[in-house]
Amino acid sequence: MIKKYGAPSVKKAFAILNAVSAVKDGLGVSELAKQLKMAKSTVHGMTSALEELGAVMRNPVTKKYKLGFTLLEIGRSAYSQVDLKAAARPITEELMEKTRTSVFLGIQNWDHVTILDIVEARQDLNITAPVGSTIPLLAGAVGKVFLASMDENQAFKHIKSKGLPQFTDNSIVDLDRYRKELKRVREKGYAIDDEEYIPGVRAVASPLMELGQLRSAIWAVGFKASLDDKKLKNLAIQTHKTAGAVSRRIQDQLVG
Numbered sequence: 001m002i003k004k005y006g007a008p009s010v011k012k013a014f015a016i017l018n019a020v021s022a023v024k025d026g027l028g029v030s031e032l033a034k035q036l037k038m039a040k041s042t043v044h045g046m047t048s049a050l051e052e053l054g055a056v057m058r059n060p061v062t063k064k065y066k067l068g069f070t071l072l073e074i075g076r077s078a079y080s081q082v083d084l085k086a087a088a089r090p091i092t093e094e095l096m097e098k099t100r101t102s103v104f105l106g107i108q109n110w111d112h113v114t115i116l117d118i119v120e121a122r123q124d125l126n127i128t129a130p131v132g133s134t135i136p137l138l139a140g141a142v143g144k145v146f147l148a149s150m151d152e153n154q155a156f157k158h159i160k161s162k163g164l165p166q167f168t169d170n171s172i173v174d175l176d177r178y179r180k181e182l183k184r185v186r187e188k189g190y191a192i193d194d195e196e197y198i199p200g201v202r203a204v205a206s207p208l209m210e211l212g213q214l215r216s217a218i219w220a221v222g223f224k225a226s227l228d229d230k231k232l233k234n235l236a237i238q239t240h241k242t243a244g245a246v247s248r249r250i251q252d253q254l255v256g
Helices: 008-021 029-036 040-053 069-079 084-099 140-148 152-162 175-188 229-255
Strands: 056-058 065-067 102-109 112-119 134-136 191-194 201-207 216-223
Touching: 008 029, 008 040, 008 056, 008 065, 029 040, 040 056, 040 065, 084 102, 084 112, 084 216, 084 229, 102 140, 112 140, 134 140, 140 152, 140 175, 140 191, 140 201, 140 216, 152 175, 191 229, 201 229, 216 229
Parallel strands: none
Antiparallel strands: 056 065, 102 112, 102 216, 112 134, 191 201, 201 216
């Protein structure tokens, strides 16, 4: 049996990078030490080394660290090996054919979600949006899956800073109820939107897994008139399966 090397310093460095990447305005040494339960001297040494490598950069005024351009270049090289849209397309097309709903592919971009692709339902009246357009991070099912994928404290901090918007009469604006909803999403692997973002529209979203900091998801959307409770339950199952299939295909392409 091969013994795995723990590499504690590497793990600490990545913990710092993950924490910094999650906060738009960056984090200081004291904030990192408190959040990661590390000694300030350890964090200071790690961030200094990472800054020297270009993995993080320090704002001279706020003294806070953000991700550096070296990681940006590494990220570009990694994701140039796989086209997320092309990898997902054949599978999302199958989901559209099975469920007769419009299927979206999107990625989290700070406090909103950017639509990368859409497979429109083959119906006279369907739900669509331009590729490249954005929706708020706290919108409906897709927002739930992204927030559920975060550390619970991080998600709570984001919700507290932004507040829970009331898009429709069905929007969840009670914080305790929303947190319970996120717990269900983590357990089930998908989220449901029952007219919470757009009146008369139901949706199911499921995250793409094991893609590191690339938080992405697919979501299927249809009108409530054609999506009764039984069809919505089936849509949830099919969307979750599709997200798993897309995730595996992307991972295979990255490894291959």
